[in-house]
Amino acid sequence: MTERELLAAELALRLLSEEEHAAAQAELARDPELAALVAQWEGRLAPLADELEAVPPAPQVWQQISASLGQAGADNDNDRREADLLRVRLRRWQWGSAAAAAAALVLGFLGAPLLRDGPPVPDAATPVLAASLPVGSENGPRLALTYLPGSGDLVVEASSVPGDGIHDHELWLVVPDGKPVSMGLIASGTQRRIDLPADLARQVDAGLEVVLTREPLGGAPKGGAPGPVVATGKFWAI
Amino acid sequence: MTAADSPDALELALARLAGGDASGLEQVYRLSAPRVLAICIRILGDRSEAEDVLHDTYVRLAANAGRFRRGHGSAIGWLVTIARNLSIDRLRSRAVRGIQLPVEAAEAVPDKSPDAEARLLGAEPGARLDGCLATLDDAQQGAIRSAFFAGYSYAQLADQRGVPLGTMKSWVRRGLAKLKACLEQ
Numbered sequence: 018m019t020e021r022e023l024l025a026a027e028l029a030l031r032l033l034s035e036e037e038h039a040a041a042q043a044e045l046a047r048d049p050e051l052a053a054l055v056a057q058w059e060g061r062l063a064p065l066a067d068e069l070e071a072v073p074p075a076p077q078v079w080q081q082i083s084a085s086l087g088q089a090g091a092d093n094d095n096d097r098r099e100a101d102l103l104r105v106r107l108r109r110w111q112w113g114s115a116a117a118a119a120a121a122l123v124l125g126f127l128g129a130p131l132l133r134d135g136p137p138v139p140d141a142a143t144p145v146l147a148a149s150l151p152v153g154s155e156n157g158p159r160l161a162l163t164y165l166p167g168s169g170d171l172v173v174e175a176s177s178v179p180g181d182g183i184h185d186h187e188l189w190l191v192v193p194d195g196k197p198v199s200m201g202l203i204a205s206g207t208q209r210r211i212d213l214p215a216d217l218a219r220q221v222d223a224g225l226e227v228v229l230t231r232e233p234l235g236g237a238p239k240g241g242a243p244g245p246v247v248a249t250g251k252f253w254a255i
Numbered sequence: 256m257t258a259a260d261s262p263d264a265l266e267l268a269l270a271r272l273a274g275g276d277a278s279g280l281e282q283v284y285r286l287s288a289p290r291v292l293a294i295c296i297r298i299l300g301d302r303s304e305a306e307d308v309l310h311d312t313y314v315r316l317a318a319n320a321g322r323f324r325r326g327h328g329s330a331i332g333w334l335v336t337i338a339r340n341l342s343i344d345r346l347r348s349r350a351v352r353g354i355q356l357p358v359e360a361a362e363a364v365p366d367k368s369p370d371a372e373a374r375l376l377g378a379e380p381g382a383r384l385d386g387c388l389a390t391l392d393d394a395q396q397g398a399i400r401s402a403f404f405a406g407y408s409y410a411q412l413a414d415q416r417g418v419p420l421g422t423m424k425s426w427v428r429r430g431l432a433k434l435k436a437c438l439e440q
Contacts, residue, residue: 018432026431029336030402031343032409059336060328061438064381065403066335069297071289078306079284082313086280219318 046167180205395430
């Protein structure tokens with residue numbers, strides 16, 4: 018058996034120390050083949066649990082699960098108005114005219130609160146995701162995003178994006194059927210590592226849409242409308 | 256296992272959930288929660304903490320059902336894996352927080368499956384795994400089972416058996432290699 022297969026088995030069984038495990042998680046995030054080997058070992062070992070006698074849970078556990086998921090639904094309702102606004106803007110940007118985009122500018126918008134506590138626990142099958150957004154022209158500089166499911170980190174690489182001295186960009190993740198969530202301001206020529214909150218990290222998957230808006234240097238005034246959409250892209254698995 | 260919680264019914268319910276039918280979740284829960292809770296209780300030795308983890312497992316499932324892939328084995332195996340990992344996360348954070356449960360809460364893991372022979376006669380999914388584990392020597396088998404059921408790391412296994420860490424690693428690694436070879440026969 019190769020070292021990689023042994024490592025996969027050790028990860029599946031959780032034999033390593035927490036430090037070693039964390040280091041290996043980073044490797045997992047970069048290495049879908051290793052993640053597949055871990056999944057295979059997990060599948061091999063899971064039948065061991067068959068020998069345990071099933072234990073019916075207390076009835077309130079299901080009620081709590083329902084309540085947790087129902088609450089998430091209610092949160093989405095509250096945020097729907099904001100989501101709709103950015104969607105309208107997106108559609109107009111994608112289809113359309115400068116006039117429509119200008120009209121969209123007057124729509125009010127409040128960025129959703131961003132970070133919550135708790136690291137995401139990665140799904141071993143989640144691959145590393147990437148997105149590349151052209152800034153300016155299609156062949157011009159690009160904003161590169163890499164999402165590492167192991168750590169829940171989103172790495173934003175804007176080193177090659179030139180600054181014009183008067184604008185920064187704001188990055189948004191468009192969560193399916195939910196709200197667009199601001200990842201904050203991306204200054205030209207910089208790199209950032211954003212630690213995604215667990216509930217957001219769970220929703221990051223291939224195909225998730227990413228939007229870049231143009232903002233005044235240092236960001237829009239608090240509570241102000243977001244700037245115009247300048248680029249969109251989608252995550253894909255690498 | 257009764258016909259009502261046959262693996263097929265669970266796979267179908269999970270497929271419905273993955274396809275966006277939220278009502279699939281309750282059925283997945285009904286068909287699998289007692290077995291998922293069993294592994295949480297086994298690892299955590301505490302029913303109330305185990306039910307917390309059970310809750311987290313299905314909330315997480317609701318967000319990730321679309322990511323279930325066949326490569327992961329059976330649906331129940333996938334759920335057991337999620338729950339086992341969450342239980343071990345909690346166990347280790349408990350260790351970091353310095354919380355100790357009474358010793359009797361952590362039930363000893365037997366070196367061999369208690370009813371291995373009975374299971375070998377049946378066609379249960381675990382029978383093949385049991386058969387292969389039985390080909391390992393007792394120390395290897397015992398260590399792998401303790402890692403699975405108690406969530407022990409190499410360091411804890413070495414402590415428990417009173418052997419150096421390096422010795423424990425090579426036991427377990429040899430055992431895993433042998434296990435894989437047997438399962439692939």
